[in-house]
Amino acid sequence: MPPAAAELLKLVQASLDDDKAEDVVVIDLAGKTEIADFMVIANGTSKRQVGAMADHLQRKIKASGLKGLATEGLDNCDWVLIDAGDVIVHLFRPEVRDFYSLDKIWIGPKDGHDAASGVSV
Numbered sequence: 001m002p003p004a005a006a007e008l009l010k011l012v013q014a015s016l017d018d019d020k021a022e023d024v025v026v027i028d029l030a031g032k033t034e035i036a037d038f039m040v041i042a043n044g045t046s047k048r049q050v051g052a053m054a055d056h057l058q059r060k061i062k063a064s065g066l067k068g069l070a071t072e073g074l075d076n077c078d079w080v081l082i083d084a085g086d087v088i089v090h091l092f093r094p095e096v097r098d099f100y101s102l103d104k105i106w107i108g109p110k111d112g113h114d115a116a117s118g119v120s121v
Contacts, residue, residue: 003064005037005086012087015060016042019053022094027106037086041102043094047077050091054080057089 003011009026016024021042029036044050054074061069061084073080078096082089090102097103 003066008061008064008066008084008087009038009040011060011064012040012057012084012089015057016040016053019044019049019056021053021091023097025103025107027103029106032106036083036088038088039102039106040087040089041092041097042089043092043097045094047093050080050093051077053091054082057082057091 013024013026021044024040024042027039027041029039042053044053051074054071054077058069058071061082066084068085070083071080072083078093079100080091082091090097092100
């Protein structure tokens with residue numbers, strides 16, 4: 001039986017911790033979208049580290065019994081997306097993460113001001 005979302009999230013976090021991922025952010029997507037329960041965003045210091053983290057995650061997730069794992073970006077390893085159903089993982093090199101700013105899209109600005117609407121939140 002495949003793991004539940006919370007168990008899968010723990011597996012992902014443990015794997016990223018083992019691989020020395022940097023700036024790991026977990027975003028609870030409940031109430032924001034139905035595409036997944038959690039999004040995890042993390043940095044690797046190089047293409048090699050991003051690729052290794054992705055490889056290790058894929059192996060561990062498959063070993064947990066999850067089927068239908070989808071992965072994009074392994075050719076270049078600047079940004080690797082691993083779609084594990086209930087948990088979506090984005091692995092970046094730092095400058096690529098800064099460029100796309102996924103954290104800001106899903107979490108919003110940290111200063112309490114919503115730039116899109118001009119309204120303070």
